[in-house]
Amino acid sequence: MCGICGIFSNSVPREQREIIVGKMMIRLVHRGPDGEGIYSDEHLTLGHRRLAIIDLEHGRQPMQSADGRYTLVFNGEIYNYLELRQKLIQQGVSFRTFSDTEVLLQLLIHQGVAALKELNGMFAFAFYDNKTKQWLLARDPFGIKPLYYCSLQSEIVFASEIKALLEHPQIHAERNWKAMQHYFTFQFCLNDETLFSGIHKLEPGFYIEGQQQKITQKIRYWDTNYQVDEHHTEEYFKDRLLALLQDSARLQIRSDVPLGAYLSGGIDSSVVASMAATHLGGSVPVFTGKFIESPVYDESHYAGIVADNINAELHEVIPTAEEFVTLLPKLIEAMDEPVAGPGLFPQFIVSRMAKERVKVVLGGQGGDEIFGGYARYLVGYLEQSLKGAIFETHEEGKHLVSLESIIPNLPLLKQYHPLMQQFFKEGLFDSMDARYFCLIDRSPDIMQMLTGDALSSIQPEEIFNDFKRVFNHPDTLSYINKMTHFDLKTLLPALLQVEDRVSMAVSLESRVPLLDTRIVDLVTSMPPPMKFQAGKTKHILKQTVRNLLPQEVLNRKDKMGFPVPLKEWMSGGVVRDFVCDTLLGQTSRDRGLFSPKALETLITQEGTYSRQLWGALCLELWHQVYIDG
Structure with a gap:
């Protein structure tokens, strides 16, 4: 898990590129506090910040091939790297390290873009051929790891986070009105749009090829497949799904540093934590959060049931209104652009707690979108x-x-x-x-x-x-x-953006075992009645893991995600004062985006909270952090 950045160009002097990339790397230090590296030649400069997880001694980047022709900077994890490494050894490839980075490098050298379909992992990387001056940018199928880029007149600039791109003197923080309309509608942006004009995200499951400062093609290498398999029975699908869930957990517990799991008390995180505990063969630390304002904001009872069931050490944290006011502007900066709902805040608090005990954490993200849980x-x-x-x-x-x-x-x-x-x-x-x-x-x-x-x-x-x-x-x-x-294709990458930023803000690697292409390919091939029988949310998943989870958790009908007591906080106190100061202050009024009268009406409705108020608050904070400078 790392931060990457770089510049492809045929005209900008090397010294100038290195200064810019050096500044970009500083903005990414939270993504990789364990080391840094830079590589330059006459056509490009690559930067890397490392969070050491696999092969702690020898996984430094940028990594070059033995002959110096190929260079790679890579953010993420290749979970099946040991299996791929063995296949390459059998083909005569020799290795200098035990890192997944070198496995990816050798796979790209020998297979080119065809290697992407062999990868089981979360990743964003840049791969460069010094002989042909061709380069490749790629992102994992679900968008677990981020990658942004900007095409200038004589340069292609890329980075793991937008804030790093803004260190380039020709890239400015300007509002993208089309993306703003997406945010008004969905609270995330569609396609490759971001809230920043001229800055694009590489979409999940895509790669870009280029040469020097030119993009030559953008290709989707993986997509969901809905060709329904009418031949197999439900028992077959349940057996196959269980095997894939177990194998994904087996691959994703690979780590040379301490590992734990998020545990909300819902089905998805409970499945992940339970399977991780089974493979690890012992107690695994698990982390949950709760609010004390009302029982409806406290699901720790269910998390405790699962923790007891798997003999796990449960750690709880209680986020507060005071922390919300202090942290939200910083979280908006960490996010680059606001997406999704207020769960961002408690997720960060839980991640911060987890970082005190582990360096890698597993979560249940993706279960609602895959199995039909909303x-x-x-x-x-x-x-x-x-x-x-x-x-x-x-x-x-x-x-x-x-x-x-x-x-x-x-x-x-x-x-x-x-x-x-x-x-x-x-x-x-x-x-x-x-x-x-x-x-x-x-x-x-x-x-x-x-x-x-x-x-x-x-x-x-x-x-x-x-x-x-x-x-x-x-x-x-x-x-x-x-x-x-x-x-x-849309909401999940937004939620994964939250997952990535709140974990990387504290230099914690977050893994999501349900997001395995083998699992998604299986579920999308199932007959629809099997997945959503009579309107039963997550029907096939519940049937598959019915002997793994406690019945009290399996049969819940009150799961709500990670709700935040903003309604209670808005009735008075520091949160209400913070919202009023932010949205009704002179800076917001001068911006002319929101009607002060409409905001006043919304805020003064005693004890109310709405997603539109949350959206307005996040947008104003984003403008203050990025657009106002």
Whole structure:
């Protein structure tokens, strides 16, 4: 786990490039406090900050081949590096280290971009051929590790974080209005957009090839495959899924430093922690957080049940309102750009605690998107079942969820009645894409807060078209596949951005064993009724691990993620004062983005909290940190 950066150019002097890359590396020191390295020639400069996890003595980067022709800077982990190393040895390749970095280097030398399909891991890297002057930038299939780039007139500049790119004298922090519209709507940006004009993210599962200062092609090397396997039984899929879950955990516990696991008390983190404990053959430290403002913000009881079940040492932390006020501006800076919800804050607090005891931590990120765990999927199918019952339609070829079959699973929606009120207010029985857009669209509330000038620049039709291009994957015939596909491609990378930044802010490596391409390929090939039987969220996962987890955890109907008591905090005290000072202060008023009157109305509603208030707060802090300088 590291930070990487570099400049490709045929005209900028080497000394100038090295000064810039040196400044970029300083901005990435939190990603790699254990060492640094730099490589330059007449066409490029590469920088690396190292967090030593595998082969602590010999994994230094940039790493070059023995003949000096090839150079690699790499952020992440290749979990199957031992198996790949053995295959290369059998082919006559010799190694100087036991690091996964050298395995990746040799694999790229011998196979080129074809090597990407052999990698099981999380990664972002730059690979350079000094003879041909060609280079390669690549990012893992799910976007676990970040990579950003900017194309200038005579340079390509890249880095693990946007703040490092901003050290380049020709790259400036300017607002990208199209991406802002994405943020208003989804609270993340689609495709390769970022909130910074001219700065792009390399999308998950893509690589870029180039030569000197030119990009020659951008290629998707991995994508989800929804060719449904109708031949195998549910028992086959459960057996295969269990084997892959176990093997992913086996690979991802490989570490030369202490390792632990996050444990929220939900199914995903419980599966990961339980399988890690089984493979490690002993107690593994696990970490959880809770709030004391109300029992609805405390799920530590379930985390304790799982910890006892696996004989794990449970560590708890209680985030406070005072910490929220102190840390949020720093977390917005760490994030580069705001995405997703307020879970960012407690995740950081738990990561900070974990870092005191371990250097690597496993988490359950990805389970909701892979296995269909969000309550909004059930809301969507409630409408579909009503539509089918009334109009006798079956848009998916056969009823995946009928009105009769969905009824026993509806208690899951008790805590989501505001969402359903909004959802059923208009557009009932419209097309699948329009209805799911309605479920995730946050813009109606945000629009009420924008000033007239900002509001007049919004292009709703363009945003909806951007959404449809992702949602309507040609192979996703079923609603559940369309919904989970959209979330895998958009929401998940945003959540992984949070995962990456809150862990790397304290120099902690976070691994996510559920995000294995073998697992995703298996689940996307399952018949949809098997995954979302009668509207049962995570049906196939629950059936697969039913003998692994305590029944009290397995049968929960009240899992909420990591909720933050902002509603209680907004009723008075330091958080309310902080929000008022930030959003109603002169700096925010002069910006002219949000209507002060609308913000005042929202803030002064006693004891209320909304995602639009959170979105506005994060955007204003982002402007103050980055745009205002």
